[in-house]
Amino acid sequence: xxxxxxxxxxxxxxxxxxxxxxxxxxxxxxxxxxxxxxxxxxxxxxxxxxxxxxxxxxxxxxxxxxxxxxxxxxxxxxxxxxxxxxxxxxxxxxxxxxxxxxxxxxxxxxxxxxxxxxxxxxxxxxxxxxxxxxxxxxxxxxxxxxxxxxxxxxxxxxxxxxxxxxxxxxxxxxxxxxxxxxxxxxxxxxxxxxxxxxxxxxxxxxxxxxxxxxxxxxxxxxxxxxxxxxxxxxxxxxxxxxxxxxxxxxxxxxxxxxxxxxxxxxxxxxxxxxxxxxxxxxxxxxxxxxxxxxxxxxxxxxxxxxxxxxxxxxxxxxxxxxxxxxx
Amino acid sequence: xxxxxxxxxxxxxxxxxxxxxxxxxxxxxxxxxxxxxxxxxxxxxxxxxxxxxxxxxxxxxxxxxxxxxxxxxxxxxxxxxxxxxxxxxxxxxxxxxxxxxxxxxxxxxxxxxxxxxxxxxxxxxxxxxxxxxxxxxxxxxxxxxxxxxxxxxxxxxxxxxxxxxxxxxxxxxxxxxxxxxxxxxxxxxxxxxxxxxxxxxxxxxxxxxxxxxxxxxxxxxxxxxxxxxxxxxxxxxxxxxxxxxxxxxxxxxxxxxxxxxxxxxxxxxxxxxxxxxxxxxxxxxxxxxxxxxxxxxxxxxxxxxxxxxxxxxxxxxx
Amino acid sequence: xxxxxxxxxxxxxxxxxxxxxxxxxxxxxxxxxxxxxxxxxxxxxxxxxxxxxxxxxxxxxxxxxxxxxxxxxxxxxxxxxxxxxxxxxxxxxxxxxxxxxxxxxxxxxxxxxxxxxxxxxxxxxxxxxxxxxxxxxxxxxxxxxxxxxxxxxxxxxxxxxxxxxxxxxxxxxxxxxxxxxxxxxxxxxxxxxxxxxxxxxxxxxxxxxxxxxxxxxxxxxxxxxxxxxxxxxxxxxxxxxxxxxxxxxxxxxxxxxxxxxxxxxxxxxxxxxxxxxxxxxxxxxxxxxxxxxxxx
Numbered sequence: 001x002x003x004x005x006x007x008x009x010x011x012x013x014x015x016x017x018x019x020x021x022x023x024x025x026x027x028x029x030x031x032x033x034x035x036x037x038x039x040x041x042x043x044x045x046x047x048x049x050x051x052x053x054x055x056x057x058x059x060x061x062x063x064x065x066x067x068x069x070x071x072x073x074x075x076x077x078x079x080x081x082x083x084x085x086x087x088x089x090x091x092x093x094x095x096x097x098x099x100x101x102x103x104x105x106x107x108x109x110x111x112x113x114x115x116x117x118x119x120x121x122x123x124x125x126x127x128x129x130x131x132x133x134x135x136x137x138x139x140x141x142x143x144x145x146x147x148x149x150x151x152x153x154x155x156x157x158x159x160x161x162x163x164x165x166x167x168x169x170x171x172x173x174x175x176x177x178x179x180x181x182x183x184x185x186x187x188x189x190x191x192x193x194x195x196x197x198x199x200x201x202x203x204x205x206x207x208x209x210x211x212x213x214x215x216x217x218x219x220x221x222x223x224x225x226x227x228x229x230x231x232x233x234x235x236x237x238x239x240x241x242x243x244x245x246x247x248x249x250x251x252x253x254x255x256x257x258x259x260x261x262x263x264x265x266x267x268x269x270x271x272x273x274x275x276x277x278x279x280x281x282x283x284x285x286x287x288x289x290x291x292x293x294x295x296x297x298x299x300x301x302x303x304x305x306x307x308x309x310x311x312x313x314x315x316x317x318x319x320x321x322x323x324x325x326x327x
Numbered sequence: 328x329x330x331x332x333x334x335x336x337x338x339x340x341x342x343x344x345x346x347x348x349x350x351x352x353x354x355x356x357x358x359x360x361x362x363x364x365x366x367x368x369x370x371x372x373x374x375x376x377x378x379x380x381x382x383x384x385x386x387x388x389x390x391x392x393x394x395x396x397x398x399x400x401x402x403x404x405x406x407x408x409x410x411x412x413x414x415x416x417x418x419x420x421x422x423x424x425x426x427x428x429x430x431x432x433x434x435x436x437x438x439x440x441x442x443x444x445x446x447x448x449x450x451x452x453x454x455x456x457x458x459x460x461x462x463x464x465x466x467x468x469x470x471x472x473x474x475x476x477x478x479x480x481x482x483x484x485x486x487x488x489x490x491x492x493x494x495x496x497x498x499x500x501x502x503x504x505x506x507x508x509x510x511x512x513x514x515x516x517x518x519x520x521x522x523x524x525x526x527x528x529x530x531x532x533x534x535x536x537x538x539x540x541x542x543x544x545x546x547x548x549x550x551x552x553x554x555x556x557x558x559x560x561x562x563x564x565x566x567x568x569x570x571x572x573x574x575x576x577x578x579x580x581x582x583x584x585x586x587x588x589x590x591x592x593x594x595x596x597x598x599x600x601x602x603x604x605x606x607x608x609x610x611x612x613x614x615x616x617x618x619x620x621x622x623x624x625x626x627x628x629x630x631x632x633x634x635x636x637x638x639x640x641x642x643x644x645x
Numbered sequence: 646x647x648x649x650x651x652x653x654x655x656x657x658x659x660x661x662x663x664x665x666x667x668x669x670x671x672x673x674x675x676x677x678x679x680x681x682x683x684x685x686x687x688x689x690x691x692x693x694x695x696x697x698x699x700x701x702x703x704x705x706x707x708x709x710x711x712x713x714x715x716x717x718x719x720x721x722x723x724x725x726x727x728x729x730x731x732x733x734x735x736x737x738x739x740x741x742x743x744x745x746x747x748x749x750x751x752x753x754x755x756x757x758x759x760x761x762x763x764x765x766x767x768x769x770x771x772x773x774x775x776x777x778x779x780x781x782x783x784x785x786x787x788x789x790x791x792x793x794x795x796x797x798x799x800x801x802x803x804x805x806x807x808x809x810x811x812x813x814x815x816x817x818x819x820x821x822x823x824x825x826x827x828x829x830x831x832x833x834x835x836x837x838x839x840x841x842x843x844x845x846x847x848x849x850x851x852x853x854x855x856x857x858x859x860x861x862x863x864x865x866x867x868x869x870x871x872x873x874x875x876x877x878x879x880x881x882x883x884x885x886x887x888x889x890x891x892x893x894x895x896x897x898x899x900x901x902x903x904x905x906x907x908x909x910x911x912x913x914x915x916x917x918x919x920x921x922x923x924x925x926x927x928x929x930x931x932x933x934x935x936x937x938x939x940x941x
Contacts, residue, residue, distance in 0.1 A: 043511065044509055156599075158599075185375035185536065186581050187577065187594070187599075188599055190581075190582075212509065213510075213582065214510075215539075252511070253511070256513070256514035257539065259542075259543075259585055260566070260578065260581060264543055269511060269515045270511040273479055273481070273511075273512075389843070390839055390842070415844070419839070419840065421836035422836075423836060426836045426837065429837040429854075429855050432854070440850070440854070441845075444845055444846050444847070490844070493844070494844055
């Protein structure tokens, strides 16, 4: 928490399917400060990727934003409302899960990275030099040789580094990360996470990091938002959130993950499966699966309420969730 | 105790042409692997993509013929052309929940055709056999009349397990069987496998890249790198005091809730596995190993250790 | 198993998501079926909806304009155009259907053999199909049909029909063989096929129940489009004077004979032309809709 003005602030974002009107992301608000990393964790279908993609207007054609504002702090002016289009290539970049499909296979690595600066009017020579510097910065060995390589000649880890170099080439203030390490091997994932951390510190980048894996998020994020069925259901500093979750879903998520330390224990499971969008239960979305649910939980969806400094949860029974005591 | 299934110096080499020059080369998917699994044991095989763990699974079930080495089941040597009865005893659960079920067939017909094929139950007992299979994998019986596309990923994987169990196997080979699932579905399938082992005495070979799941489920673990087993031993010993530098790096690189925190640190391991096309004279890990010495690239290191825990590294302290 | 057992009781199979593409596909199939169905009904009940025989001449009433007695008027020989148009459905659809179905079955069997057989068999089949593809097909087709001559018909086939069907078979099995070969090779490496093999199922059962049913989708889609293309090909050829004899009620032949009076009796060309276009559209809609269904 740097205490500065946020780089980006999203308020009351909702996303729905254009045809059926089914809401997929419901009233999501979040903000990120400079040099800070916000993690968003959730299972498939929780709306975490849609939230991230909507910032740059990269929603699938059948979906659209039904409400919400995005305010972004440019280099000179303060926080002001922006359209997604204005952010592309100007202050916000994004990296994806599958680097191969995000790299144009008909362009050499050096040209791919130089394309950003070229589009901003940098001369061919200067852009090529800048590309080499960026490739070196993201840890591509022998950048001069690699700049002449084609995307298919690189390993998965190197492709991801190239994608990060491309993202950096527009001098972003905010980097959006959509599961960038999910397809990678354990040791390569570790390298990429280390690289992203280093860039955040050296460049003062703000990060939003989306993953289905809470252990990855816990490694990289200062603050974490947990999404379930299109809503943020808990939010707080990562350490506090993992140590003493204040929403039963967060706790169930933690207890269902295998641990590398401590005595091996049988995994806890969550009853049932997440609700399908458009067929949400009447009250709290997690209530049908929740071990703590009472009658009131089935009546109305509880709002996300602050329960302390920087902590919020959307649970009526959060007071009963005593720290560290399993039910 | 004698091993139920045994791999003896298995090699799987593929002849390929290199992309650039088209010169023939040899892809060493599996390069001299020996492993033994005892009855009712759960062996975890862990490694990164391209280390040969999936090829090893195919050798175990008889989908891929090894270019050298022997597979022994209960002391008898078995190859790819197995008798129907022998084939039935080693079953597999695949990674992709979508590709692993025939989209045009209902669950009931897939299961009953397998039971029929082996005459495992009389015609009159089919319904109860199918119902008990569903109970075994904790699925409601109405799933029998569902088509795969009506099922969630976790349900599909449980149907795939039921299909493997339908022929009453002794050994279940699970190749990344939970990797494509969400965390909560993953936990139910992992618990299911643990229960099946306890209740049916099933022998399990669990192949995964996820160290945490291996630790939860398995009592032995084999770590593979570049087609070879670099360390093998009881899971608790390997996780508590890993001997091979690669095992240690894997453990350090794996994200873990119990050891979080941001801040700059150096990655556990630099570089990526070299391609399986390269000819390796010494230790396959030498190019990335932080402890490598000159002698490491000269010859492949022999296994050191006692009868239960072995490591292919000159630095291993047993 | 207490914790997992509880899930079983509560977990319902998730409801299928609304699939707009599937619905659109079903709509296309329905429209296509109505169009094609009307043609088939007309062909079956031709005597009920027409008057007289398509060859009946009325030389006193040549080139009559549409009237109550002759819905689409009469041609140069005073034959009722509507009657000929309806009876022509029998000829065109019969030849097109057989000319597509026979190569489809033959080519599919060859494709399955290539996809599942030894690499030697595969190579032999694929090289043969390369040769067929490299031939100048239309010239070859015309030459073949001309060489065989119209003949006097065969079983239930009229004059000129058998040579056309043979011609279609010789050239279009290749498409089906290639299509099914690549599909079979894709499907046979799917995990459910490997699981069926591991389960010890006999080979024919794995092929018949797991590989083929999942491989033929695109073939069925193409078959519908192919029937439409065959109708066009048949009428084009008889327009050129190849294949079906000119006196037969057949759309291409009707266009050919109406060509000379296009200035005065344009409907003699427009009616069979519209029929060709309509049946082609109906078949293409069915194929397209099935494709949507498969891909949704």
